[in-house]
Amino acid sequence: MAVLAAGAFVLFSGDGSADSARAAQTSPQVNAPVADPPRSTPTRASRGGTRSPEPSAKPSEAPAPKESVKPKPKVRKKAKKPAKKTYKVLKSGTCTASYYWEGQMTASGEHFNPNELTAAHKTLPMGSKVRVTNTNNGRSVIVRINDRGPYAGGRCLDLSKAAMQQVGGTGAGVIPVRYQVLARD
Template sequence: MSSPLERRKHARLRTVLLASGTAFAVVAAGVWIILNGGNGPSDTARAAESAPKATAPLADASQTAPRPATRVAKPRPKKVATKPKHKPKKKSRAPRVVRTGSCQASYYGEGQTTANGEAFDPSEMTAAHKTLRFGTRVRVTNKKNGRTVTVRINDRGPYISGRCLDLSTAAMRAVGGTSSGVIPVRYQVLARH
């Protein structure tokens, strides 16, 4: 099988040979008439009729007129929904206060087992209360200096009149009351999550 370029070359060669053959036949007819002493136009017409007729060159696919370029629509890329890199953080709301009060608070630091079964750790922010459920969070504010700490109830007590909270050593230190031992506090019981 020949390539398109070779087919084009062969088609052009056929066209040139055919045209040159026709031209040669016309010239030969004219020479023959002249040599034979022709009688004018009728002989010329007869010579032209006897000359081989030119035929149209064979149509070649490569010889056809070029087609106008058609635009091919490029497919548009689909938009892909992208996930945000970071989920927006939910605004932390201040915990809801369900009960408030004022009393005296003391602190303790002896190692023992608490009423809920935990080993007491004086460095944690914990406290004892007579009735609040274990795990309840309480915000405690020292009335003298305004310092605040949030503690988790994990024990029962204190059992001394006028006191409502017994803070761990770390919690009492956070509100600045270790030097006096007992301080006036305002407390806020926070809603459970």
Template sequence: MGKHRPRFRLRTILVASGLAVAVLAAGAAALLTGGGSGGSADAAQARQAAVPPPTTPSQTPLADKPRAKPSKASRGAKRDPEPQPVEITQAPKAKPKPKKPKYTVLSSGACQASSYGEGQSTASGEPFDPSELTAAHKTLPFGSRVRVTNKNNGESVVVRINDRGPFVSGRCLDLSTAAMKQVDGMSAGVIPVRYEVLSRG
């Protein structure tokens, strides 16, 4: 009897171990069949809730177009120079013409006029200068201004009386060379003139 007890105990242990394995296997199968379907359904519902509902084209926001990044070549390329401000310059103003003095005519007349270009001095005492616009008259005060007009062409000049003459019948004025050139009478020598004694107004 004492020799067969160890074998009996070994069988008992093996049988108990087999039953435990069978119970564990059945429990695992039940979990896979029952709990697995429920878990998969919950997971499917969670995935559906995570996916947003489709939107219409009008609700879809327009995305900005991606901006092209400048390449190395474009960054190193020469750029057009910036436009320089244009300076606005005003046209130079024309120099105003010197105003002619206004005169009042005191008296007038007509006669013949000649010219002279030589003389050391004048009756007024000043040296004679043929390049000055001067003239000789018999009676007008020295310093008088007289406008002399050539009747042949209408040219005129204003002279200053600083000498006496001419002492030839029919002539009332002797013009300096410059004054006679002004009225274009040098070629004629003696010209018909109209004269006006002036006073500054």
């Protein structure tokens, strides 16, 4: 535009020569920039935001683009699992085990609770801990000896109903087990 205006000024002022008139006519024409027509869908460049019609004169006055800032996830401290109790195996063996659920007094003097992990054994001391593993499925439970029995042939343990459910044997009633008498380490 400036070149055209200068060339036109030289032509009309009368001072210019024919050379300057020709130079003005042969100089490249500069067209004014045409504004983009509005689009119905946002383009990749616009990122879906609205564009201002003209850029601001001072870049520092331009509004900062809104960025979606994801909040930092809160770091949860993992709860420490209590250390597994370690036991030393004093004695082990295999036998069949049954279960009972009827409320009665136990040989230790406490009332039998079928929802506790307890068992009856003929000779083990009261309060002994025994790990009982169902050999059919590998599930195990640690029980406390609080009663005497069983008095049916071939059985060495009589588990509470809760203990039998833990090892998955309530459907069968009598299951083959591996037992380990434990001492606390």
